[in-house]
Amino acid sequence: MIEFKVDGDHIPLIQLLKATNLVQTGGEAQIVVTEGQVMYNGHVDYRKRLKVRRGDTVEFAGEVIRVI
Template sequence: MQELKIDTDFIKLGQALKLAAIVTSGVEAKFMIQEEQVMVNDEVDARRGRKLYEGDVVSVEGYESFKIVK
């Protein structure tokens, strides 16, 4: 599992997908999230604006999972 380091208290799900280089744009992130290809802490989450905090784990179909760290 990879780690995604953030310098703030939280990061939004769409931004995290871009930072992890899973998507290249917010539109691409939006479609991936709406198509329920993204899980946060083992639960499907269809909110692009979902706030991720330290310790949250994001899984995306076809990609390695990543954990939010500070």
């Protein structure tokens, strides 16, 4: 499990995937989101501009990110 501390109110999902090094580029992040490879709080989510907040979990490529 990866624990990611968010500064401020939220972090966009695309930026979170890049910041945790699960993808290399924003373009790659957009592709995996639109292909339904990312789960947000236990459900597949296709929103590229999703705002991830403290207490949320994101799953991708066998990794779980908990936002704190």
